[in-house]
Amino acid sequence: MAEKVKINPSILQWARKTAKITEEQAAAKAGVSLERYQAWERGDDFPTISKAQKLAHDFRRPFALFFLPDVPRDFQPLQDFRRLGSVELGTGSAFIIREIQQKQAWISELNQENGEKPLPFVGKFSSKDKPEEVAVDILHTLQIDPSNYSSSNVIKDWISAAERQGIFVSRTSFIHSKLTLGSNELQGFAIADPFAPFVFVNSDDWAAPQLFTLVHELAHLWIAKSGISNEVEPVTPDRAKFHPVELFCNEVAASALMPMDLLHREVSADFSYRYEDVFSLARRLGVSAYALLVRLYKLGMLTLSQYGILKEQADLGFQQFLLKEEQRKAKQKDSEGGPNPYLIKLNKNSRLFTQTVLDAFRGGVIEPTQASYLLNVQVNKFPKLESLIYG
Structure with a gap:
């Protein structure tokens, strides 16, 4: 029979709740009945090492946390x-x-x-x-x-x-x-x-x-x-x-x-207020056509009637855009096999944070295990991150 570990049931319950996971979901993740899982949270029974490690992984908590005497202070x-x-x-x-x-x-x-x-x-x-x-x-x-x-x-x-x-x-x-x-x-x-x-x-x-x-x-x-x-x-x-x-x-x-002075320069007397012109300006500013229309309306640069007509066109244009985006992503996935996983990690960690951690690691300020934990990347894969930062 697999060895059981005497974890702190209060911490198990706290870890589950702060992960926004129900008892039913936790039991399913551990591959046990709801009754057995509830017994673990009451302290009437204990999970095996492998089950406890699985729960720690699913709750995104260090395994050692389960053995603390009291519930630790978490982030506010x-x-x-x-x-x-x-x-x-x-x-x-x-x-x-x-x-x-x-x-x-x-x-x-x-x-x-x-x-x-x-x-x-x-x-x-x-x-x-x-x-x-x-x-x-x-x-x-x-x-x-x-x-x-x-x-x-x-x-x-x-x-x-x-x-x-x-x-x-x-x-x-x-x-x-x-x-x-x-x-x-x-x-x-x-x-x-x-x-x-x-x-x-x-x-x-x-x-x-x-x-x-x-x-x-x-x-x-x-x-x-x-x-x-x-x-x-x-x-x-x-x-x-x-x-x-x-x-x-x-x-x-x-x-x-969308600074007011910029809009006054762009939307001059010869501005046609056609949707194509609004969309073109929005694209150059990096905002949605809807955001630009709201801004123009609030600044008194659009009448309510103009706003209503252009808003309908913007809604239609947005639906067409979403369809094209879905087709583009599907085509990209088929041709490239999905996005670069290290680019995903880099954007998730923040480029500045990644660079700071790597600099601390290279300078001997932090241990390899801590650097790996902070970046959620194995140490031998650090060069892949660095190539994306500096490449």
Whole structure:
């Protein structure tokens, strides 16, 4: 008979609950009956070593944690700024938030130990300030000119600019093959720490909403409001369902991505207000046609009638875009066998975080096992990550 291990049942229960996993799901993962699993959480019975290791893996907790005498202090939950009526955060969201919190805590401690100064832009403003002023400061700090991006990949330009200023940007929608993140549940979140600010963007969205989410989360840093967001978008109706902080950060994002003076230059007297022209301008700015229409309407540059007509065309254009995207992704998967797994890990970890960990590892500051744990990559595969950073 396989040897059983006397784990702490209270910690087993805590690990399951913080992973947003039900008793039924945990029993199925362990391959035992519900009654047997419940006996483990009561302490009436104990799992075998292999079963306990399997549960530790499924709950994303170190196996040794099960043997502590008391439930450890976990990271404090981030404030939930999501829209009223949002679905409860699931297992995937719990895992990605915890993972980013662990990375953020490590890099913040490292930066403080190295005598790094706090970043002056974190908490520089509050939600009582004017969104336009915050937007101008973001553009100035990141040295971004929305009228003159350096490439056609606008979100990449923004991420590179943010990471040059010490902001860690993580992007993924992928936990593992059977666990992904839906953007309706979690679109992004921010940890506004002055020594290691971290931003997460759910890449389940297409490029334009991802960019808007990124700048929205940057606004959270500028007003020092750590928290979780979903349904990040320019808002016209139903504002009551949105948290005031979210409305403020939306205004900041809209002002940064679509500055008023730029729009007045672009939408001059000879602007036709045809959907093709609106779409072309939105594409150059890296935003959705809908986001641009809302911005133009709020600035009084569109009548309500014009807005309504163009909004219908934008909705139709978006459906056609989604169809083309599905076809493109299917074709890419067939020809390339899917995305590069190391590029996925690099984007998930943040390029800046990956580079920092690799530098610490190469400099002997951290052990190979810790570096591997932080990056979730085997040490002998580090060159694959490095080739993507510096290649």
